[in-house]
Amino acid sequence: MAILVVNGISKSFGGLQVLNQASLEVAEGTITGLVGPNGSGKTTLLHTIFGLIKPDAGTVSFRNQLITGLKPHQIYEVGLAFSFQLPRLFFQLTVLDNLLLAARNHIGTSFASALFLRRRWRRQETELAQKAMQILELLGLVHLALHPAGELSGGQRKLLEIGRALMADPVMILLDEPAAGVNPVLGRRIYQKLYTLREQGLSFLIIEHKLDILLDFADYIYMMDAGRVVLSGTPKEVIENPVFYATYVGETQNAAFRS
Amino acid sequence: MGKKVLALITVLTFFATALVGCGQQTPADKQEQEEVVKIGSALSMSGLLGPMGVKMTDAVKLAVEEINAAGGINGKQVELFIEDDATDPAQCLNAVKKLVEVNGVQLLITGMSSGAASAIGPYLSERGVLAISPSATSPALTGQPWRDYFFRTAPSDEYQGKVMAQLALDRGLKRIVVFTMDNVYGVSLGQVAEAALKEGGAEILAFIKYDPAKMDYRTELTQIKSLNPDGVIHVGYNDDGVVVYQQALDLGLDTIQWIGCDGVYGTGLFKTEASATFMANAVIGTRPGAPEGEDAYENFVAAFRAKYNEDPEVFCDTVYDAVKLIALAANHAGSEDPAKVRDALLEVGQNYQGASGTITFDEGGDRLGGIYEIWEVVKEDGEFKFKRVDMITLN
Amino acid sequence: MDLMIYVLDTLVFMGIFALLSLSLNVEYGFTGLGNFGKVAFFMAGAYTYAITSSFGWPFYLCLILAGLVASVLGALVSLPALRLREDYLAIVTLSFGEILRIFVKAEQWLAGGVWGIAVPSAFANMDFTPRMQTWASVVLVWVILIAVFVFLYLLMNSPYGRVLRGIREDDVAVQVLGKSYVLYKVQALMVGSAIAGVAGGLFAQYIRFIDPYMFLPLVTFTVWVMLILGGPANPWGAVVGAVIVEFFNRGSRILKDHLALPFDPHNVQYALFGLLIIFLLLYRPHGLFREKPLKTGAEAEVAKWQSSS
């Protein structure tokens, strides 16, 4: 049962065709990996799915609902969450606030209820704070909860960026290189957490360069090259396919097999 | 944090001391205060009216000097406090409040523009502080509820507008454009003239208002040119007038008769040769004038020239008279109490022969009628000069 | 001579400018919107108050209307610019201030044009002495100031305030986290403009006569000086900044009586303010008071968690 269907997305910037009829499907309750060499259009595709970039052609549907053309906050509403490759945190806000800002259906975020439903949002705030602390515990950031996000190190920022997507309580999460910039042990821990969430029914579409980790956890893999999807299958099928090696020939020195 | 608060407190205390310091006098100060009469002047020294206001303030200084030389008021010397209203009515009120509440001034020369006068009027009336405006000329000020403590030595534009219109009619101008700057002075003078012209049977082709701060009037002037009128009624000040005339000369508008007013009377208009040439070619104008043969005006001009090595400009004479009238009234009343000075002003302000002509106040504190001069610009020996053509007496 | 009146007068102006500074704080300090046309909304409020009070309506109704009209204008101005880059918002608001002044000047039927318009005092029927009249204005202004202060303090220490601060840091990230930043920005501008409008109403009420020459871009600049000096995103900073600048403004007039200077300190002060701003931005961009972290109750949970683990 496909939860997300991407059909024939094309996009060009200036004269450069970045996405060329890219299509893929994510089955419900799976971790689906998206791999490919640098510049193959993975990040652009992810941004397009989340409405950050308008596609020239093609459609995206989520749970049989067409979401192309929707704004990111509307896509968030239907149950998706997104995590940037380079963390876009609120650097002057505390780590805790960064997480709380991602909370779904928070009463106090609307003008009127912020003023008139104080009781209710304060109660909700307490509950959300506990949830946020659980996520911080997972990410090992509990001691930094009240520090401004700007004081975090690069790796910690990356963790917080992922944490925000978790905080959003989504049905499905789009992650752009969750294991990049963190040490391999922590990278695996992140994936283990994602895996337990998958067990609970969440779906994932993940771009990852650290293939050794991804291949251990992914249910299905898509590979992109030059703006189109060139290969798909289970991790086993993909690594056994000669196209995979052909595409990565120039990449072997790069991130692909770095572990 | 502690340091920050400390620094803050220090700064605030410094200013607070400065503020309060003026209120608390040492015994020596107190004695001194009894011996002086304080007069405050809050005219525009900067902003749009700054150029006029600076010269007017010079005239105030001159008048105060002369009063002190003649023995002061009720035997006391006059101490002058000068503030700047920056051509902003809100700043004018601010300056007046400072003069009254901090310096303890009760006799003021202020309200240079009609806007400033309107802003300070209610406050003056409530506080019972007397002010004379030398240059607020809007007819709208007449009969305001706060006029009990506010006089003006410049006649209402009601009069001059009629003189301008009459001048145009006398010259046989039938198709006329009214071209005024967009402020109280310009528009009210223009509207009075417009009404009088219509009554006199002339046709008003257009009433064009321009922004005196804009300094580029080519489009408006081109429009006038296209309308092809017999004459233009123009109300402006020196600053914008010089640009208007310069650009009008460029466009060849000097073949039309222009009728100016007191605002465009002054050597400021001769700052560029283009403007001066245009005026000599095309402009005649009106202004409140001193009666022929009276030497009050000539004496004032001579004294001003001796002190500042410059000719007095527009409203210098009315502001000079305003100071002199205050002194005269206070001496007459034998007191500097504003209420008594006010009553005395109504008495001494009857057929007073001032530098700006005969001043007679009505009960509302407005200057009555007056005498108007018709002027033109001539070029004599390579020098441009204003020349009196005629005198008109209005009542 | 009544020094008390002058002190009270100073307090009124401090309160009015503190309101303006707080309103800019909503837009710039918390939401990161550069409103360079603050004076337009101040003016809109002042004129709304002047016109409605000339109908004989009670002053509180006029003040509310002043806030409403300014707030609607704030929304209108923001619409073309908000979806675009922040420098466009700056240029559009700046221009709007100039245009609104031209409009009021040119349309004489509306509010007297260049003649200005007289405004009845809110306490005209109460037979007050001048000093009491000023006292009444001080109380009115400062009661409203305190109310606005508390209102903003509560609003900014709520999840709503958190979203605004998030937008200031990165509006796209906020959008990805499910909040339409356009909506929030429009709301922030409406709240900010409403407060500026009320400040304008209070100004008109107090000064009792307004004309277009009172609303020059200098007012906007002064408000920015206050906020940058006091410290953006800190409500105390906004108020303290207003108090200091107004104090300096008054002080420079009085200083002149005691010091012989070759220039008028009152006129030079804007050049000095300019220098001050440049130095602050270079060496102390957070002003006198730093931004405080949010207080929503969530931070209390952290302590429990940290001590238990």
Add this chain to the structure above:
Amino acid sequence: MFDIGQILVNSVVTSSLYLLAGTGLTLTYGLSRFPNFAYAEFITLGAFCGLFFLAKPDGVFFLALIVAFLVAGFVSASSYTLVFRPLVERKTSLIHLMVASIALGYVLRHSMGESWGWSAQAYQIMWPVYNIGNVRITGLWIILIATAVLTAVALHFFLTRTRAGKAIRAIASNPDLASVTGINRQKVVLLTWFFGAGLAGVAGVFRAADTRLFPMLGWDILLPIFAVTILGGIGSFYGLIIAALLLGLAENFGVVLLSGLGLSTEYRMAIAFLILIGVLIIRPKGLAR
């Protein structure tokens, strides 16, 4: 009824001024990525420099232009080095940069006001006036139009033929790319700040010669210059040329329309504003992009 020929000439004069004054703004805005509101004061400063030469009737106009160019350029380049570059290096936000530029504007304007006085002053040169049919044109306008055209042509060759010119275009179109290709970015930006404000100073002399000279001179034409810059597309010199022509025509014919409708000609400034709003809604990247 209306003198179309005269209004056309007026429009071209207005356009030439906007072109001269807008060139520096569009280039610095394109390179440094923030609107410098103190730009107005460079225009005013140029005008005041001209006063040294033109206070007497026998002043040399071209000398005034050159000195205005150098002084305005120098002050602009110093302000960039002393204020804006340190701010940029501190990763100051866009809004802070704009606030700093407004603050700098007040510093410059009030310093000029205090040193030269707030009252309007005038240059003393008389310009010959020529009649072409019903249309009148002054010597000053001819020089102004010629200067604008020559500057445009020279700048065109500079931007397309020289290394520095190409660098300016490269950085304006893609700020990240230029640092990669080994162009000395700092030098290019500094050069633009100098050169652009120099042209603003020249525009100031023309404006003051055509009208009068006072501290608000630059501020009063800042809004149309911003409108022209955005209309043409920020950083685009060629867009600016078209935009300057369009706005010149729109303003001058707009005033005729305004008075035809019985509205105050003071709305002249609103024309630039309305065009600005229209551009922001329909085509926020301007004409050229």
